[in-house]
Amino acid sequence: MKVPITIDGQMVQIDKGAPIIDAAKKAGVVIPTLCYHEALKPYGSCRLCMVEILLNKQRRLVTACNFPVEVGMEVFTDTAKVRHIRRMIIELLLARCPDVLSLHAMAKQMGIKSSRFKKQDSTECILCGLCVRFCEEVVGVSAIGLVSRGIDREVATPFKVASDVCIGCGSCTYICPTGCIEMVSDKKIPQMRIMKMGQHSLKACINEFQCETCPVGKEFFEDMRLVIAEFRNN
Amino acid sequence: MVFEKIDRILEEHEYKHSAVISIMQDVQGIENYLPEDTLRYISEKLELNLTRIFDIATFYKTFSLTPRGRHTIRVCSGTACHLGGAVKNLEQIQRTINIQEGETTDDRMFSLETVNCLGACALAPVMVIDEDYYDAVNPGKIEKILSPYRLEPEV
Known part of the structure; x- marks a missing residue:
C-alpha cells in the first residue's frame, strides 16, 4: 500500500512502513549517512541521518534510516534543529577520529572547521557496525563482532584471536566508511590475506584461502553463483 | 563433566x-x-x-572471562559511599589481600570489584561479599569482615 508523505514540501508516494530515507531518495533529497547501506538492515548507530518529522501535530527528531513512514507524515531535513544536531554529531566524531578524511569532508560541507571537543587517541573506527553487519547478513559467516561496551567498545573477533570462519573476502575493508580496516597480504604465504584494524588483526584464514576445499567458502560461492544467476535472469 | x-x-x-x-x-x-x-x-x-x-x-559486567575467586568483594563507590570514605576502604582492602581492583588473589579466594551503586545509600559506605551486605564500613573493620571468609572450609 502506498502512502503520501511530504519531504521538504515535496509530495512523495511510498510503500507504507518503508524508512524515511527511501522516500527522501525518491524525492531527490540528500540525507547524510555513515552507517546506512542498502544491502543491510537499518541500524541507526551513526545518528547522522536525523530529520525532523511532524506527525499527529507533534514535532520530533528521528533517524531517517530506520523510521517507518506513516500517512500524513511531514519530514523536514534542513531545519535549525536538524542542522544543530548533525553538527554536534560530526564534531563528536571528529574528536574521536581526527584523521579520517571523509569526516573532514562532511564537516566542511556543514561549515565546521574544527571540533570543539578534546581530541582522543587516534582511532579510525566510528563503530557504525557496517563491517559487522555485512559479515553477518551478506557474507553470512559472522567472523567479526562488536565487543565490550561504552568507551571500550570495538570491532574484534571472538576472544580476539585469528578467526577460524573468516573467508578473507575483504568485504569489511570495502564497506568501511572511514577506511580503518586494511587488507594486507602475508609475504610468506601469497594467498594469505589478513584484515587489520589498528593493532588488531581481524583474521587469518586457517585454510590458506583455498576456498574450493573450504566448507564455508564452498557454500558461499554456491550462494553467490545463485545470486548472480538470478540477477542475470532478471 | x-x-x-x-x-x-x-x-x-x-x-x-x-x-x-x-x-x-x-x-x-x-x-x-x-x-x-x-x-x-x-x-x-x-x-x-x-x-x-x-x-x-x-x-555485561556480570560475566567474567577470567577466573574469579570463590568470594567476590564488591565495594560500592556511588556518591553516598564515596563521600563516606569508600576510597579509603578500597585502599585498605587492596592492602589487606594484596590485589588491585578487578583482580583475583593467587589462592583464588577473593576477587575485588567496585560497583557504582548498590541501592543501599542509607547504609553508606557499603560493601558486599557474595550475598552479605556490610554497612558503615571503615578501614578498621576490614580485617574483621574478611577473616571469616578465609577460614571457610573448601566446598
Missing part, C-alpha cells in the same frame, strides 16, 4: 536463543567464570554465532 552440566542447563532453557543470557548466567554458576571452551561449546550447541555470544559476554 562440565559439559554435561551445560547440556542440562541448555535443555532446561530448551535451546532458545532468546534465553542466551540466562543460559550464560547459569553456566557461569558452575565455575564462577566463562572459559573460552565453554563459550565455544554453547555457541555450537545453540547454533548461535560465537561473535554474538562473545559480544554478550563482554557487554
